[in-house]
Amino acid sequence: MPRIQLLNPRLANQIAAGEVVERPASVIKELLENSLDAGATRVDIDVEQGGVKLLRVRDDGCGIVEGDLPLALSRHATSKIMDLDDLERVATLGFRGEALASVASVSRLLLTSCSEAADQAWQVETEGRDMNPRVQPAAHPRGTTVEVRDLFFNTPARRKFLRTEKTEFGHLEEVVKRLALSRFDVAFNLRHNGRSVLSLRPAHTEQEARRRVASICGPAFVEQSVTIDQERSGLRLWGWVGLPTFSRSQADLQYFCVNGRMIRDKLVAHAVRQAYRDVLFNGRHPTFVLFLEVDPAVVDVNVHPTKHEVRFRDGRMVHDFLFSTLYRALADQRPDSQGGAADDPAGAEGLQSTPMPAASGLSAGVFSGQTHMPLNEPAAAWSVSPAAVERPSPQALAGATQAYAGLYGDSAAPAPPQMPPAGEAGEVPPLGYALAQLHGVFILAENADGLVVVDMHAAHERITYERLKQAMELEGLRSQPLLVPESMAVSQRQADCAEEHAAWFARLGFALQRMGPETLAIREIPALLRQADAAQLVQDVLADLMEFGTSDRIEAHRNELLATMACHGSVRANRRLTLAEMNGLLRDMEQTERSGQCNHGRPTWTRMSMGELDKLFLRGR
Numbered sequence: 152m153p154r155i156q157l158l159n160p161r162l163a164n165q166i167a168a169g170e171v172v173e174r175p176a177s178v179i180k181e182l183l184e185n186s187l188d189a190g191a192t193r194v195d196i197d198v199e200q201g202g203v204k205l206l207r208v209r210d211d212g213c214g215i216v217e218g219d220l221p222l223a224l225s226r227h228a229t230s231k232i233m234d235l236d237d238l239e240r241v242a243t244l245g246f247r248g249e250a251l252a253s254v255a256s257v258s259r260l261l262l263t264s265c266s267e268a269a270d271q272a273w274q275v276e277t278e279g280r281d282m283n284p285r286v287q288p289a290a291h292p293r294g295t296t297v298e299v300r301d302l303f304f305n306t307p308a309r310r311k312f313l314r315t316e317k318t319e320f321g322h323l324e325e326v327v328k329r330l331a332l333s334r335f336d337v338a339f340n341l342r343h344n345g346r347s348v349l350s351l352r353p354a355h356t357e358q359e360a361r362r363r364v365a366s367i368c369g370p371a372f373v374e375q376s377v378t379i380d381q382e383r384s385g386l387r388l389w390g391w392v393g394l395p396t397f398s399r400s401q402a403d404l405q406y407f408c409v410n411g412r413m414i415r416d417k418l419v420a421h422a423v424r425q426a427y428r429d430v431l432f433n434g435r436h437p438t439f440v441l442f443l444e445v446d447p448a449v450v451d452v453n454v455h456p457t458k459h460e461v462r463f464r465d466g467r468m469v470h471d472f473l474f475s476t477l478y479r480a481l482a483d484q485r486p487d488s489q490g491g492a493a494d495d496p497a498g499a500e501g502l503q504s505t506p507m508p509a510a511s512g513l514s515a516g517v518f519s520g521q522t523h524m525p526l527n528e529p530a531a532a533w534s535v536s537p538a539a540v541e542r543p544s545p546q547a548l549a550g551a552t553q554a555y556a557g558l559y560g561d562s563a564a565p566a567p568p569q570m571p572p573a574g575e576a577g578e579v580p581p582l583g584y585a586l587a588q589l590h591g592v593f594i595l596a597e598n599a600d601g602l603v604v605v606d607m608h609a610a611h612e613r614i615t616y617e618r619l620k621q622a623m624e625l626e627g628l629r630s631q632p633l634l635v636p637e638s639m640a641v642s643q644r645q646a647d648c649a650e651e652h653a654a655w656f657a658r659l660g661f662a663l664q665r666m667g668p669e670t671l672a673i674r675e676i677p678a679l680l681r682q683a684d685a686a687q688l689v690q691d692v693l694a695d696l697m698e699f700g701t702s703d704r705i706e707a708h709r710n711e712l713l714a715t716m717a718c719h720g721s722v723r724a725n726r727r728l729t730l731a732e733m734n735g736l737l738r739d740m741e742q743t744e745r746s747g748q749c750n751h752g753r754p755t756w757t758r759m760s761m762g763e764l765d766k767l768f769l770r771g772r
Contacts, residue, residue, distance in 0.1 A: 175202025393438030432752030467700030585733035
């Protein structure tokens, strides 16, 4: 081995560039963060050939004085932190002072700047490995422009790893979008090969912020999302979370910002996944644009070379705050709060539920051959096969026809519930009044806005499931002692974790005893989970506890069983319901949490407004 020696500056910059500059998107991220830290209110980005030929970022920030221009291209040179105390409370996007030096070592860089107090602008130019900055006067308004040309021109091996122009620009555009979402007060303009791609004005009001989110994430996301703003224990979470019905096949519409810094963090992802667990269809991903504000002293941003991850001083508190806030926001989305259907929450304003008028017509027994099925009976009462359903007799059908005929004649036959006059529309429940049952599967109802269609099995499944969970919460998880305690081998860290959380395990029905430095004995398990692999479940829970400080695996297993019970105990397809039973189901939906989705994440109801129905039949044309 050769003797130890210091790396020369050029080689050190090349190595640093390998960490900072992966592709053109990496360069644009560093340049934009510098502009934002400089107090810019407008940023213009020009890109050619996906960023390989040219990257130009121009801002109206505070600028750089003449004497600091060569220093700005040196390694570990920054104006953002001065001592260790600043590093422990980082309030800027950049702080390492390596970005410009790394970019300059693999490109031809021209930096032009004019500070607020300067009479004239100056520019500094470098080219690749030479790193000999040349300073000269220039013409430039207040602010800074950085031009990066011929990226990786002197490192062809790195250039071969770049993808097509379209792919590279796609990554670059995503970086600009993420930063535009993190700073609503800054205008962003992006051009590619002379064509305008993105033009975002500053957003100073909530309506303007929603407009920016809609332009970046699509108007459908804003229309089908819930606005949240919660603050607790020095933490504030605000933004938009998509309804479960507006999910994606990929996690490509997820933006999370901590103190103005967009991150991708495992702890955050775990908390969000937990909050959506009961309402998201298998294999689907939630959508959200969220902003977390915390004291900079309790979050460490210096844990990843690209600053994509952070570390919280109290990760468990942050996790619990995120989970509880999102969980409650989703749970509170009932029909009366959405104001529209599960897939159309941007519809009419939510209507308050009022008592349903006395049942008459069909619900009073026109179909005399049917058996009445109260929806509040135990789940077992619903276990009836389709073949056992008693169909209405021909005489009953004839009687029903006569009864409805009476509605249009002089007959005094009782009529089914009807909508109140238009002036009294505010008295109509959100899901309206049932009209009929379609093929024994769907309930058709009329509300103040139009037609409501309900999947009766999916809706009743959610109602039953939520009631089972409430009953379980009240009664708790009963433990069942094992005849022969089950021994399991663990690491010393896992054994220590099990001892530390012994009381938490006990509340969930587990009794664990440490038998040695790396051995645990399971003496009791929850009676509801007696068929589960107890040892594997404990292993998974311990892994979660050590990584996130919390775990929901036991609750998840319990809820899976309750969901199965609810599925088997809910009203089946082809089961004929009376209008009174249909209306009872609609009223239960309006009072039940997460009633917009069944236990498997499928929507339970939808709506077509009168305007949509008019368009369907070309009315008004």
